[in-house]
Amino acid sequence: MKKPIMNKNILEVKNLSLSFGGIKAVDDVSFNVGHNEVVSLIGPNGAGKTTIFNLLTGFYKPDHGEIFKGDKKLNDKSPQEIVKTGISRTFQNIRLFSDMRVIENVLVGTHIRTKYSLFDSTFRTRKYRKEEDSNTAYAMTILSTLGLFDKKDQFASNLPYGDQRKVEIARAIATGAELLLLDEPAAGMNTNESIELMDFVKYLKSLGFTILLIEHDMSVVMNISDRVYVLDNGSLISEGIPSVVANDANVIEAYLGGTLNVNNQ
């Protein structure tokens, strides 16, 4: 019997602030992400976007503000505890486990959901075999759903860049996350690859995932985002649906001379 969802937002962030030395990296930022939404956090480089991800995932602790996943407050939780609540992330510079195969990378994702002990795995008990088989099947399901099944035996470092990014996402999904934080997933890709990846994000949404996306180039995320937040120098300067935000004077000014291309060329 499913509990009724108390908070309609999967992620709720209120007045988040963090300073390094004297510099305010994140200044009183509030935003939320609703179920099955694709929300994009955009802004020029150095605006504080990755810092926010690091705060959400527990890598940094905020100076002020609150982070809620559903009803759970995340502020004091360790990164490992936060993953258990159903949030997982990818990284701007792809951080796969290069020495391990694709399927092994995804299996690492299942780590927090795996209950067997070292004793079980040493003596290959029934508990080990059952869970390991279940996890392996789950990993293969994820890879197959994402179109990566054929590559499952390959070592992660041998894959082309675009596939590595997808494996990273597969690994994040394997943790059991419903909310995926994707940090500049299209970084390092050319236009065609970016478009393909963004279609991929749309596909993830259709599977039922909720996605919070970081990107510095707004044109990349215009088509797929339900809502957009714009960050500059640590503060939010605009928010709303893409078309509104794209025409916001503040946003245009922040990007003046930058990489913004609102006509999606």
Added chain:
Amino acid sequence: MKKLFSKFDFPKLPKNDKLKIVFLILALTFLIALPFFGFSNYWMNNLVKVGVYIVLALALNILVGYTGLVSLGQAGFVAIGAYTMTVLVKDYQVNFFVSVLIGGLIAAIFGVLLGLPSLRVRGTYLTLITLGFGEIIRTIIIVWEPVTSGPMGIRNIPTPSLFGLELSLSNGGLYYLVLALLILVVLFSHFLFRSKTGRAFRAIKVDEPASIMMGINTTYYKTLAFVLAAVISGLAGSIYAIQLGYIDQNTFTFDMSTLILSIVILGGMGTIRGMFIGAIILVLLPEVSRALMAYRFVLYGVILVIMMRFRPQGILGWKPKKPYHVTKNARMLFEQGHGELVKLNISNQE
């Protein structure tokens, strides 16, 4: 000078599973029959020594090869196992096998102590602490005279017996003791590699922050790696003491720790087969040549430098070519469909 042999990967290995199993069975039979081939005591002694060092290398392999933690203090754990067993057997007449286990237990406790700094300390700093640990153990040996006899050492270490049969060098008993331990540790390493724990270790080695972000408690696992390596080294230490017959603080030096590291690096860190070849080369080769024997310590250092430069994966350290083995059961579960991904994920949150 480019990497030597980087593309040349020794295609002698059996190509499929059946061949590999046949090979293993043959090797095992050979090893079991070995004492009957009539080797002299001198060579049986060497074989026991090789066996001990393969076990020690497998232990360090868990730290260095799997988890990426360079430890230069393994000699300390060997000493703990050796002295605990010796003192319990000689002074308190405790059964040999019980003493060995207690030695392993005490080594485990020290393994926890050594793992704790890994919470705050990384890389070279952690290695230096392991170095200090080895020296602290040596100091304890020298200073704690009532128990360890200090610099005088302990002599006439008695050979153990099993069901009334003495396990000595000449009847092959000691050899089988080492072989039994070796087989157990090989199996343990193999099962460890393909498990949740093993994958956690390997993830930490490649990228610790990413491992944390995937939910792995890295402090726990790094400490666990130290404990496992400590226990295995302690168990091997007990057998080593029997073989030597005499131990003092100079038996368990920094040079021993360096030798173990060189074996792991030479053979191929992260692999089980590499430990065999590394130990055979580095333990037996100096026995063959007087010149090598005198300069063998320089050799260990040279091997570290050369391997890191030209073949960091070690002699036998190639990546497996076969696909990842998936059990029939797992494949069946997969084909039956594992349920829609997100529904599965979301329902887990309830």
Added chain:
Amino acid sequence: MIVQQIFNGLTLGMSYALIAVGYSMVFGILRLVNFSHGAIYAFGANIVLLLVSLELGILPAILLGILFTGILGIVIDKLALEPLRKQNAASITSLITTIGISNIITNLLIAFLGSQKKSFPTLFPDGSITILNFQITYTQLGMFVVSLLLLVALMLIVNKTTLGLAMRASETNIKAAKLMGVNVNFVISFTFFLGGVSAAIAGALISSYYSMAYPNMGYMSGLKAFSAAVLGGIGSLPGAIIGGLTVGISESLAATFFGSEFRDSVAFVILIIVLLIRPRGFFGKKEIKKL
């Protein structure tokens, strides 16, 4: 009596600082702890001893020994470490390499010179001067002054010369320095050279203080100097000096109050405490982790 010990500590401490700066400078530029630095120090002392035994005068022996040790530093980098940098090797690779180099140097010294302790000539005349009721031997004074002069010279080089500017630029951001036209490879070689030179001088000073040198001497002194570098903040030159003095004085006091068996453990205890409580030491910068 305590003050006397403190003077001893200051004297030794300055020499530890001379070794510690080698660790700091290399770490500053390469973010690498040179595990073999202790062995380089031992090489310096033993080479001087060897040259003296070949009937060279003490001063020419020292100068030549310093030169050889500096060159050894460069050779280590060029042969073993630079290729790894070019390959973008993982840090565990460099760590194992420097362990290997330390091993090679120490064991070659043992193989060629024998592992027993040999007597090292004194560098300063006997006798002492009295300042404010305290007796300071010429040796203590000499060690302190020579170390101080060299440390000052090092700081002048780093802070006041163009080459020093290049070093500091490389420490801050090696890629940017390269783009600005800095010959980074030369700077790195020079850094290793300076490290070798200061280690050799420290080797001569400390060996003459204890009147002996032996191949394994790098082990303990290297560890002590490393503790000093970490205490002061690895990468910081003034930190190396403060750290060295602290370790030196602590060691003297510990020997006085607890007995000489504990002389060597003090540095190790300091190292553990610093690493567990404040890993960046006095003057080290707090590193902001990035994901």
